[in-house]
Amino acid sequence: MKQKIASSLDAAIADIPDGARIMFGGFGGAGFPNSLIQALSKKGVKNITAISNNCGTREGELGVMFKNGQVKHVICSFPGPHANYFQERFAKGEVTCELVPQGILCERMRTAAAGLLGFYTTVGVGTEVAIGKEERVLDGRRCILELPIHADYALIKAQRADELGNLTYRLAARNFNPIMAKAAKFTIVEVEEIVPVGAIPPEDVITPAIFVHRIVHAKGMRFAG
């Protein structure tokens, strides 16, 4: 069996280089890989392209990465009301930002995961989101072409992994995590519990081990609203 379990948070992210494209799971304070983000921040990885629903809550979640100036570009749907470190850098032009409708963000990642090359949607037609995108009519409806979002890494949070990398999530902490696990070339998951292979019933697996490349144990971290 491949050994996927990293000995520490630092070891789990040790090979992530400057300039990496990284997806970060989490929504609404739940399901963020906060321990991995802290480790990445400590390592000082730079020039990251971050793909995430939002841009941090003050120093929490992705906030610390913006505070430290580690992110050069972000693809997100909703930076959020407390993404002050992001907004400061954005105002100075130190971070660029592509805003994507939330469901389209999911679909563009899933398109990458599924080996497809693009899709047509009515979402965003006639809005700022459509600028620069191919528009056409299909089935009598105006639609725009959306392209896949790929990433070198996904940093995600799950509740439980078996030693092979099969994952389960707790309640709404699931959110973006299973999609990003499928979409990135290399997925690193922090989990609160690692169980032996076979401990998760096959029908209960949410993210099959094929999508998970490294596992690290971490006590869940959470940042207040």
Added chain:
Amino acid sequence: MKQKIASSLDAAIADIPDGARIMFGGFGGAGFPNSLIQALSKKGVKNITAISNNCGTREGELGVMFKNGQVKHVICSFPGPHANYFQERFAKGEVTCELVPQGILCERMRTAAAGLLGFYTTVGVGTEVAIGKEERVLDGRRCILELPIHADYALIKAQRADELGNLTYRLAARNFNPIMAKAAKFTIVEVEEIVPVGAIPPEDVITPAIFVHRIVHAKGMRFAG
């Protein structure tokens, strides 16, 4: 609460009209809505467009529908080695058939489910599947445009439903069923067990009740290979 439970198999399919477009779940002998198919056959609904991975096993599964001449067009990936009733009608020109690669069949249904209008894939490029389809180059790769497959009804099989329509499936009997439930306008499910609302833990639900419009209890039927 909406009453979704039909009193009988006949009642469950009573309003399906001639000419309906119907998705049928099932693969490899598992997860077929055989009791609903038998009821549909008995009712004598005609001129159906059937969307299904295969075309029956002798009289079993969809076979009886072809035997009775109830299907005019089928969209499938692999009619199967024992689809003799389909092949007879096909040879006589009484049934037309669109062959679709199996994963693309899934994606085209999912595209309908997700309110999208089409997608580009490399699958089928340069093959008979690409005939008549738009071809272009994206990301340096030849790809073809695939369009959504919609349906009026999905007839599916699950193991268990709560009274609201939340579903779970047994092992590989899951296969196409959850995708079709999402893709069709109206989903009718036969289940081996109906449990009270709340009996299925929210995290264990595979098909949320929003995709299920009618539930009927039926002892699972299975046809030999």
Added chain:
Amino acid sequence: MTEKARLTREQIAQRAAQELYDGAYVNLGWGIPNLIADYLPRGLTVYFHSENGILGMGRRAKPGEEDFDLVDAMKVPVTLIPGASIFHQADAHLMTRGGHLDIAVLGGFQVSEKGDLANWKIPGSKGSGGIGGAMDIASGSKKLIVCMEHNTKEGAPKIVRSCNYPLTGLECVDTIVTDLAVIDVTPEGLVLRETAPGWTAEEVQARTEAQLIVRSAVPQMKLA
């Protein structure tokens, strides 16, 4: 001139709640729509959807009861009702775009006479702005209701001939519930269905840029 009393935000939510029906699958957006759950008519079971992968949200969690892995799209700890289900964000938006939700209610900055919606960005505002799930929700719900004040704080109409705020979606709004009126977007144009108590159709029209269609007598809202 002192204006007559308009509906409060809570009253707008209360009126909008009357648009819901038993068994409906419903998404509530930020702002006034988020207040609607508090005014659900008694005896109605509605399945509230959240973009982060919940169907069947119940009331907000009480102090001490909070589970921060179970939050709504506004990050507020919630509860689940029997029959709830959990899924990932892509499936949550498959529901929004795919026509699976019966009703979605969003806040709005402007709605045009064709039902275009602007609700995510104020022109000239600083910062990046943020879209969230609004564009997906606007694109696919069976019925889209917008709840908003009828006029800006400066008195400018928000129901306009054509939006000049950045758009969320084209021709997506079905019904507008404001502090002055209930208005349906129809192929013929904006139909004034109800006015706020004490307001006439003419008074509402005077505060609306777009032309309203007034069919016979327009009843006043009932906010029992």
Added chain:
Amino acid sequence: MTEKARLTREQIAQRAAQELYDGAYVNLGWGIPNLIADYLPRGLTVYFHSENGILGMGRRAKPGEEDFDLVDAMKVPVTLIPGASIFHQADAHLMTRGGHLDIAVLGGFQVSEKGDLANWKIPGSKGSGGIGGAMDIASGSKKLIVCMEHNTKEGAPKIVRSCNYPLTGLECVDTIVTDLAVIDVTPEGLVLRETAPGWTAEEVQARTEAQLIVRSAVPQMKLA
């Protein structure tokens, strides 16, 4: 002229099994590929994928042990190994197309010198034909191996300059394992990696339409 002995179908499977490695995620197609699981080198754990939504298939079910809700893509009752998972058919093919499978092994009617594969339909055959999962699998696996006889029953070459059978996919094959040879598809062309025991490179080339690249001495297959 009596030909020398070629590999049996089982021996082709046995040689192909040597291409698998510990921890690999692998899909096996109809025909010869389906025999490979029986020849897995000892001590290797391979996670077999099935298009109907299984990862981690184990051996076939023994008589009396069959569960007909747990079948492979050939409808054969199978078992699960520890660490297996179950998912729906769309996710199963997200894996095939998306580059998630390490190795896929398919049967073949013809392979061209560029690695085009024809494996789903015989020209002029009656009936509808059937594609199944082959086109998705051919499009996305990290490594695609084709197992087939080197020649048709009539002696015609199946490794050709250009396929004249209906295609499954373009430039998708990485390695061909036949009853005469192991051949790699490279940017330079088809490289003869091994021959069957007792066969020379010249003899293999004589039974191959496409040009084979022979780099120094070509070893013979080891089928211990």
